[in-house]
Amino acid sequence: MPKKSNNKPVKRDEPMTGAMKFFLAGCVAELYLLIVRRFYANGTAVQQIAWFDHYLFYLMGAGAVLLVIGAVCAALWRADKKKLVPALSVAAAGAFLALSAVLIRWNMATLTLFTVVVPVVMLLGILWSLYDRECALALTILGITLVILWICRRAGSSQYYGIYVKAVAVIYLVAAAAVALLTKQGKLRKLLPANADTLPVYIACGLSVAAIAAGLVSATIAYYVMWILAIVVFALAVYYTVKQL
Incomplete structure (x- = not known):
């Protein structure tokens, strides 16, 4: 008897896997923003706010490093899709951390904008997957x-x-x-x-x-x-x- 091929189920599962990745990434990003809002934007203790201010400063650097590493790896692995997707994911995470930290420290009102944009991007990512x-x-x-x-x-x-x-x-x-x-x-x-x-x-x-x-x-x-x-x-x-x- 000929062996059953598993190609079809795998192809059907790929869009759902991509949608779940966008969903989980969006939830993590939104949780991070809510934590920043709770302890930085709405914080009451001066020491706590000062600590988060330094924390955001370090996140700028960490995000910039991740962005550079992800972009370089994506350029090197652009022909290999299995490696390209993780590299782009690292670059996107770094861009989000760096940009959000810079804008939130510059103007606290941008935090509200980010809490709206993140779910929108998450939903659009799910749409493009499915x-x-x-x-x-x-x-x-x-x-x-x-x-x-x-x-x-x-x-x-x-x-x-x-x-x-x-x-x-x-x-x-x-x-x-x-x-x-x-x-x-x-x-x-x-x-x-x-x-x-x-x-x-x-x-x-x-x-x-x-x-x-x-x-x-x-x-x-x-x-x-x-x-x-x-x-x-x-x-x-x-x-x-x-x-x-």
């Missing part, structure tokens, strides 16, 4: 749009950061339009296969441009647009989940 490429790309665009709308609502009218927030929003408007154009020209083959349905990507780019443009008008409009877009994202996620099943 869903079709066009679905994952469309939901990624809409997810980033939600984060930018949230930032516009919180800091868009700030005297100090408002101009930077609006500049980032305008850059994202251009980027969303560029993604739609590149998709139409077929230049995103590494992200979208030739037989992919590009309509969800066009819809996501169009909604993002309209939402960001409306959100730039005022914080109140950004608030309501954010909720409307969140409902759209949830409906699309449910639709694609049912379709995938």
